[in-house]
Amino acid sequence: MKYSEKVMERFKNLKNMGRIENADGIGKVGNAKCGDVMWIYIKVDNGIITDCKFETFGCVAAIATSSQATDLIKGMTVEKALEVTNKSIVEMLDGLPPEKLHCSVLAEDGIKRAIEDYNRKKQGLPPLPEKEDDGHDHGHEGEEE
Amino acid sequence: MKYSEKVMERFKNLKNMGRIENADGIGKVGNAKCGDVMWIYIKVDNGIITDCKFETFGCVAAIATSSQATDLIKGMTVEKALEVTNKSIVEMLDGLPPEKLHCSVLAEDGIKRAIEDYNRKKQGLPPLPEKEDDGHDHGHEGEEE
Amino acid sequence: MKIHYLDNNATTRMDDEVLKAMMPYMTDNYANASGVYSFGQDARKAVEDARAVTAKFFNADDPREIIFTSGGTESDNIAIRGAALANAAKGKHIITSAIEHHAVLNVCKALEKEGYEVTYLPVDKYGVVNPDDVKKAIRPDTVLISIMAANNETGSIQPVAEIGAIAREQKIIFHTDAVQAAGKYPIDVKAMNADLVSISAHKFYGPKGVGALYIRKGVKVSAIMQGGHHENRKRPGTENVPGIVGLAKACSVAMDSFKNPKAHEKVKMLRDKLQAGIFEKIPEVILNGHPENRTENTLNVSVKFIEGEGMLIQMDFEGICASSGSACTSGSLDPSHVLLAMGLDHGTAHGSIRFSLSKYTTQEDIDAVLKALPPAVEKLRNMSPFWKNRVTA
Amino acid sequence: MKIHYLDNNATTRMDDEVLKAMMPYMTDNYANASGVYSFGQDARKAVEDARAVTAKFFNADDPREIIFTSGGTESDNIAIRGAALANAAKGKHIITSAIEHHAVLNVCKALEKEGYEVTYLPVDKYGVVNPDDVKKAIRPDTVLISIMAANNETGSIQPVAEIGAIAREQKIIFHTDAVQAAGKYPIDVKAMNADLVSISAHKFYGPKGVGALYIRKGVKVSAIMQGGHHENRKRPGTENVPGIVGLAKACSVAMDSFKNPKAHEKVKMLRDKLQAGIFEKIPEVILNGHPENRTENTLNVSVKFIEGEGMLIQMDFEGICASSGSACTSGSLDPSHVLLAMGLDHGTAHGSIRFSLSKYTTQEDIDAVLKALPPAVEKLRNMSPFWKNRVTA
Numbered sequence A, B: 001m002k003y004s005e006k007v008m009e010r011f012k013n014l015k016n017m018g019r020i021e022n023a024d025g026i027g028k029v030g031n032a033k034c035g036d037v038m039w040i041y042i043k044v045d046n047g048i049i050t051d052c053k054f055e056t057f058g059c060v061a062a063i064a065t066s067s068q069a070t071d072l073i074k075g076m077t078v079e080k081a082l083e084v085t086n087k088s089i090v091e092m093l094d095g096l097p098p099e100k101l102h103c104s105v106l107a108e109d110g111i112k113r114a115i116e117d118y119n120r121k122k123q124g125l126p127p128l129p130e131k132e133d134d135g136h137d138h139g140h141e142g143e144e145e
Numbered sequence C, D: 001m002k003i004h005y006l007d008n009n010a011t012t013r014m015d016d017e018v019l020k021a022m023m024p025y026m027t028d029n030y031a032n033a034s035g036v037y038s039f040g041q042d043a044r045k046a047v048e049d050a051r052a053v054t055a056k057f058f059n060a061d062d063p064r065e066i067i068f069t070s071g072g073t074e075s076d077n078i079a080i081r082g083a084a085l086a087n088a089a090k091g092k093h094i095i096t097s098a099i100e101h102h103a104v105l106n107v108c109k110a111l112e113k114e115g116y117e118v119t120y121l122p123v124d125k126y127g128v129v130n131p132d133d134v135k136k137a138i139r140p141d142t143v144l145i146s147i148m149a150a151n152n153e154t155g156s157i158q159p160v161a162e163i164g165a166i167a168r169e170q171k172i173i174f175h176t177d178a179v180q181a182a183g184k185y186p187i188d189v190k191a192m193n194a195d196l197v198s199i200s201a202h203k204f205y206g207p208k209g210v211g212a213l214y215i216r217k218g219v220k221v222s223a224i225m226q227g228g229h230h231e232n233r234k235r236p237g238t239e240n241v242p243g244i245v246g247l248a249k250a251c252s253v254a255m256d257s258f259k260n261p262k263a264h265e266k267v268k269m270l271r272d273k274l275q276a277g278i279f280e281k282i283p284e285v286i287l288n289g290h291p292e293n294r295t296e297n298t299l300n301v302s303v304k305f306i307e308g309e310g311m312l313i314q315m316d317f318e319g320i321c322a323s324s325g326s327a328c329t330s331g332s333l334d335p336s337h338v339l340l341a342m343g344l345d346h347g348t349a350h351g352s353i354r355f356s357l358s359k360y361t362t363q364e365d366i367d368a369v370l371k372a373l374p375p376a377v378e379k380l381r382n383m384s385p386f387w388k389n390r391v392t393a
């Protein structure tokens, strides 16, 4: 198992870590396979994502892809951001080891969910709870601490 | 598997190889386990073994013990020679590897059989045929050549 | 970049003396130990001398009780599968623990599919098996007990002497995986009442690709591979003469070190410094493993709210080599089975990091960790959703 | 005493280049290839680069088709037991030959006890398997065919390409033990239609204790040992990085040698000189093995009316290393199963002696044999009851 230079570079020089207070949308997603968690925060102005940050409890692949993804969608329209796939993020990082591909799904899902949350808020609905895959077989004990 | 120095020394400087024409007794024995063959020739004068030679188709242990044994019984009375055991021959050679112990039986048997042959001849009986162990499971193809 | 190698439970640097002992057999004395000529007999002598030294290392009576293998994994496989198969007439129940190395656990799992039953004993919060649990688990059809001497992840030392005594009393074969004990403290098959003991040379300054298995006289073990009649018909294949010589040299270097334990004391002193420094500089850290009864070189901590991999990579940027979970399962997503068995939750288990020192470890290496780890932790915690929640809570 | 080493089918001297390639991994680059840190990734890269080179050596498409093992014996065991177990649903009949190495034969014999049926094909007087016999032996439940590429005792090269084609046509897995072919001529898994191919590094100037197995993509093989997830889950245990690097270097040295075959031609030339000299100087000698289609370095003759061991020891007094039967069964009393399968009687089989040359063999080595062997034979014949009988008859 070896990460690409790009992943290492990205992990060394992370961007967009942390939370956005008063975010317009928050996407909380969890990875059932490994129990890892990613929260994506977006600020939206006029249909355009003006800011985007992440918090990730996860592996290096999860952290690097969340940084990459948040960078990518900054300045995008919400519609455009919905089209971002984990595959494109992985490609931007020169690939991931096969057993780490699933980690990149978190970033895609997190963005989608943050946008969904934003849309719900706009409609006055309550915020979305954290989402997890179906194959999920254990709780996020980490959260309980 | 390793032979002792004494075995090597003996094999290097073999004595008593060959046949005695007009021997007083010939002991032809075979080893059923490995298919090897030893012929012991004795010359007896006045109840004393005055000469003794061997022919061996066999391994180094068989050759070394036959040389050792023939040396040993030269000058012995026939009765004394009958008391020689493979164990004593092996000891004189500082031992044999366990899987080679059976080879030393040939020398003891060969001597015994040569003496038996000598005794029969004295009584005017026909010479002894070659003797083999009971466990014997294959012929001596070597002889057929 | 200068390397600060702190992953000695994964593998060690070979001792120069070991390499020196091996060199002739990799150059001029290359003969096959089965050759009948003197040149081959010299190789045979090297192998048999190595066997005698290794027997001493185990405090075994008879060199014929030692067979050489390709490593700890193979030793474990021969011990467990070999003993289970050879003694199946007695029964098909095996007792082991939840914290064994995969070389033990996965053989047991395979045997379960083949009709064996296996009891996996729990451990306490320090990762230690309770001999009483062993006693209780014994059934009339119990054929083998396998409990490791010291754990690779936590260093926790197991009560193998007591367990061995229980096994002996019940006439059950007792195997111990001493791969992590070897070289750290003396292994004594008599004191341990052990019938089968595995070691791997590269874990104590010997070469990779060679191990040994002690098989007490009279204990029946089937071969798991077939071939020539090498190693007392228990392990076929042309003998790895340089490897075997290297293993024996590692054994004799270790035996010398036990006589003059300065190097061992130094390792422990540095390990304790590292431990104290981490606990001083980083909040919310817990120690994994027994506080005292632990191999001298091992420190496993969980840094809460973050994951191990990020720490490892961040430390790697500073040349520090450490591990998270056991090296041979990295790439796996599950947190360490050892830590889970000790009762850690998934998150905390994921946040574990293991430093394992060697006699070559220096104060400088420790300083490097104490400099690099706190900012790494801070960076990762700052992006962890759980950390913020905790602080703001 | 100067050594005249002529037992290269038992093992070879490592090539200096091989040792040189291994040295960094036995000293500074000692990391475990599973370490996540760069230092470990360097070791990983060394292993994966070695895998790529080894794949080329086999003319395999994909490095993932190669796994590293502890030697030829383990490769054979994984191939045969692993394929038999993994594909048992298809059937439990195996076809092999009477002249295989014990690492193949004894696995087959063990499988027979476990409910498999094995057909041991005969060979002709040159020790060669007939592809027609393979065809005839195939049954609907035949799951595996294992025929060696070249025999270790006689050097006779087997028609593996034809046999592989038959197996492929019938969709039967085909394994070939290429331990004695490796390094002597190119191994091409495609030309051979082989699904599984075993090699052992120390037979072609590589280190002892490491081998490789080619496993064609899609061919199911069960692991025979359990442990960590190394080697594509087919072979657990900490990778023997220096050994693996050494094996790959031996492969690349061999590939170079095929491009410029001078060294191979020299070996054959010396071997032929030795053969001619022996036949000229010693009466009543027969050649064992195919007169032409034989590995370039092997000469196996039977000297009638005497036994091999005496010749070997007598030659050893002159520093000559040769063998009688295969090295790994020396100490056994039975004459070579290979020679018996070729139709030799016990006595003649017992009188066999094998000289196997290497690229390091010199004219001087050959001269030494031609000087030492005739008097040794004379000495032994003079004390052989059969020799005298024959002459006087």
Ligand SMILES: Cc1ncc(COP(=O)(O)O)c(C=O)c1O
Binding pocket: C009, C070, C071, C072, C073, C074, C076, C101, C103, C148, C150, C151, C152, C177, C179, C180, C200, C202, C328, D236, D237, D238, D239
């Ligand atoms: C406790 C324990 N047992 C067995 C092994 C397996 O040893 P090896 O990888 O040398 O086969 C290891 C190390 O990997 C270990 O730490």
Ligand SMILES: Cc1ncc(COP(=O)(O)O)c(C=O)c1O
Binding pocket: C236, C237, C238, C239, D009, D070, D071, D072, D073, D074, D076, D101, D103, D148, D150, D151, D152, D177, D179, D180, D200, D202, D211, D328
């Ligand atoms: C044809 C053949 N197969 C397999 C082997 C086994 O190889 P190793 O002894 O390296 O395990 C050998 C050599 O001993 C051999 O000659």
Ligand code: FES
Binding pocket: A031, A034, A035, A036, A058, A059, A060, A061, A062, A100, A102, A103, A106, C333
């Ligand atoms: S392993 Fe959990 S996100 Fe990568």
Ligand code: FES
Binding pocket: B031, B034, B035, B036, B058, B059, B060, B061, B062, B100, B102, B103, B106, D333
């Ligand atoms: S092996 Fe036949 S006599 Fe020694």
